[in-house]
Amino acid sequence: MSLSLIIKREFNSKVRNKSFIVMTFLSPLLVVAMAVLIGYLASLNGNEKVKIGVYDQSAMLKNDLKSSDKTEYIDLSDLSLAGAKQKASNDFEGLVYVPKVDSLQQLSTKVEYLSNESPNLDFVSGVESIIDDKLTKANLKNLGFDYDKIEKAKTESNIHLSKFSGEETFKEASIVKIAIGGLSGYLIMMFVIIYGNMVMRSVIEEKTNRIIEIIISSVKPFKLMMGKIIGTSLAGVLQFIIWSILGVTLFFVLGSIFNVPMGSAATSTPQGAQVAAEATQGIQIYLSEIGKLPLFSIFISFIVYFIGGYFLYSSLYAAIGAAVDSETDSQQFLLPIIMPLMLGVYVGFFTVISDPHGTVATVFSMIPLTSPIVMMMRIPFGVPLWQILVSVAILFTTFFFVVWFAAKIYRIGILMYGKKPTYKEIFKWLKY
Amino acid sequence: MEPILEVKNVVKQYGDYTALNSVSLQVPRGSIYGLLGPNGAGKTSLIRIINQITMPDSGEVFLDGEKLNPNHIGQIGYMPEERGLYKTMKVGEQALYLAQLKGLSKKEAKTQLEYWFEKLEIQGWWNKKIQELSKGMAQKIQFVVTVLHQPKLLIFDEPFSGFDPVNANLIKDEILGLRDKGATIIFSTHRMESVEEMCDHIALIHQSNKLIEGPLNEVKKQYRTNTFEVGVVTNNNHQFTGELSQKYKVAPANFKTLDDELKLLVTVPEGVSSRQLLNELVQKGDVTYFVEKIPSVNDIFIETVSKR
Numbered sequence: 001m002s003l004s005l006i007i008k009r010e011f012n013s014k015v016r017n018k019s020f021i022v023m024t025f026l027s028p029l030l031v032v033a034m035a036v037l038i039g040y041l042a043s044l045n046g047n048e049k050v051k052i053g054v055y056d057q058s059a060m061l062k063n064d065l066k067s068s069d070k071t072e073y074i075d076l077s078d079l080s081l082a083g084a085k086q087k088a089s090n091d092f093e094g095l096v097y098v099p100k101v102d103s104l105q106q107l108s109t110k111v112e113y114l115s116n117e118s119p120n121l122d123f124v125s126g127v128e129s130i131i132d133d134k135l136t137k138a139n140l141k142n143l144g145f146d147y148d149k150i151e152k153a154k155t156e157s158n159i160h161l162s163k164f165s166g167e168e169t170f171k172e173a174s175i176v177k178i179a180i181g182g183l184s185g186y187l188i189m190m191f192v193i194i195y196g197n198m199v200m201r202s203v204i205e206e207k208t209n210r211i212i213e214i215i216i217s218s219v220k221p222f223k224l225m226m227g228k229i230i231g232t233s234l235a236g237v238l239q240f241i242i243w244s245i246l247g248v249t250l251f252f253v254l255g256s257i258f259n260v261p262m263g264s265a266a267t268s269t270p271q272g273a274q275v276a277a278e279a280t281q282g283i284q285i286y287l288s289e290i291g292k293l294p295l296f297s298i299f300i301s302f303i304v305y306f307i308g309g310y311f312l313y314s315s316l317y318a319a320i321g322a323a324v325d326s327e328t329d330s331q332q333f334l335l336p337i338i339m340p341l342m343l344g345v346y347v348g349f350f351t352v353i354s355d356p357h358g359t360v361a362t363v364f365s366m367i368p369l370t371s372p373i374v375m376m377m378r379i380p381f382g383v384p385l386w387q388i389l390v391s392v393a394i395l396f397t398t399f400f401f402v403v404w405f406a407a408k409i410y411r412i413g414i415l416m417y418g419k420k421p422t423y424k425e426i427f428k429w430l431k432y
Numbered sequence: 433m434e435p436i437l438e439v440k441n442v443v444k445q446y447g448d449y450t451a452l453n454s455v456s457l458q459v460p461r462g463s464i465y466g467l468l469g470p471n472g473a474g475k476t477s478l479i480r481i482i483n484q485i486t487m488p489d490s491g492e493v494f495l496d497g498e499k500l501n502p503n504h505i506g507q508i509g510y511m512p513e514e515r516g517l518y519k520t521m522k523v524g525e526q527a528l529y530l531a532q533l534k535g536l537s538k539k540e541a542k543t544q545l546e547y548w549f550e551k552l553e554i555q556g557w558w559n560k561k562i563q564e565l566s567k568g569m570a571q572k573i574q575f576v577v578t579v580l581h582q583p584k585l586l587i588f589d590e591p592f593s594g595f596d597p598v599n600a601n602l603i604k605d606e607i608l609g610l611r612d613k614g615a616t617i618i619f620s621t622h623r624m625e626s627v628e629e630m631c632d633h634i635a636l637i638h639q640s641n642k643l644i645e646g647p648l649n650e651v652k653k654q655y656r657t658n659t660f661e662v663g664v665v666t667n668n669n670h671q672f673t674g675e676l677s678q679k680y681k682v683a684p685a686n687f688k689t690l691d692d693e694l695k696l697l698v699t700v701p702e703g704v705s706s707r708q709l710l711n712e713l714v715q716k717g718d719v720t721y722f723v724e725k726i727p728s729v730n731d732i733f734i735e736t737v738s739k740r
Binding site for chain 2: 002005006009013205206209210211212213214215216217218219415428
């Protein structure tokens, strides 16, 4: 009875807060605006042509440096070296300087690139590979090989992937799995941090308001803490639901806006039609891959890990809120909470993707502080059921233990004012 | 009559620090009970135990003869010294929430709220947020929230701080009214004049121990010193004082009178009656003033606390 009252109050106070409303409706727009802005800036950057001067005293390389839509090479070999440097320094991005060499071989070490600013690495390796190509071809010719034949002999393989169960898989499937796993893991982390902080702030608010004493003369601190955690999480769930609805709507709206003109342009030229068909086929592959994933069990495990992870962490956040008097004092205690979350995400992105069933990934998907994130990233790749069960069992055992421990700190902490407690003092509270 | 609240040998320790050292109290039904003590004496610890905010390490508390249990929460109203309400929540919503936490149904809470809002003439505040109210206004809300669920035991920690004299009087009258309706009131305060004025029982806690407890008059009798304030018009003040000093302990006194008489503080030994002293005085001069000096709560407090 009183628990539901507390949940209701927490939920209402979060949801009616102006910043919640603004965040809920504005942030999807901000995300879209950011995406558009980044896309636009990227396209701006791509359109810019970089002008590079070429001063080739041996005339061995200048014909190989072909202008593309990103770089334009301008031959300055007719000028004096000083004049070419002067011009390139003033008007161009840089100057490729090829000194007079006796043999082609010397090109590999003699070519210089001069510029005012450090050059773009892509460009440098581009020029290097042009030189490499030229030298390799010449070397092959000297050794009596026919370059064109070698080129023809090169093949590009495409391994056909399938499971022992006979199911066919595509390479695209891995991308889909990484995307879905990564997204769920990342969502859990974000949710824990954002809403855990909210729980902490709400505890601090009650403490600094001094209303806490009135409330815990009516309800048990444990109930208050749980009510707070549940109420706040419901507000978060509501926010996610609104975001998903907005996201899906936005996706369809944008899709219909961009699809129509694209479709008509594509069909007008045969080449366009082919590209469009390929694109559709690609999307179809991705979609069918998504369909093949055990979506329902992914969804269920998401919910289970989400609940376990969120409650585990937010009860810690609540304990921290109870121990301190103001948010500024909380930093010291927050670090040990953020660390395992970050670790989870990094371990997830660096080890799960390369080796979803390796030792590191498996171990971290068992450790309760990282398992909600790491296991969610592994699940789309197919995890044996026993591993999931063990991991969930560990998570929930820890969860009950941590809630008990946090409730003890909370119970004492909310009545303590004044000095910021040390870890030692907090440890002492456990024994009260 | 059975006391409404009985505290039996309650001990509370925080680590090595003993906040309450086997404290026992009996709060009579229908009394206004002053819980006194210097800062850090253990009053708040005791109040928190009565409110079941914390548990005693040992000892028991009985409310209405029944061992304290969660069902008692709705029967106690507590106004802590550090007042607190949700600053951004609306007054009405907040009061409803807190009353419901105490176990009232929404409908009951609403009826009670309307009654109190009307009584304190604050009907217009229902939709205001606490942060829009002045401190005194917020205090009124705090008071309403404390008494809303009609508890039989009310605990007020410094109830008058933050009120102007008009509102303090208003609240005082409301408290007395609640007592008349049958509630028992525990009063924790450092304002001795309000203890003097309102309490009929007191207890003094100092350094985690209860030192004094009982009806105010009884306590005062214990602390009576057989000292009288005397005003006399004499022919020779010096001679008069000299003669009196041979028999009694005499000190100059200070009290307000109309004439310019000799003012003395006379302490008589045990066994000497006031009549005897008065007879002696009358023989030597015109007595204009004769009052037994009754120890004030303030005197008792200071004497007890500094003796330790």
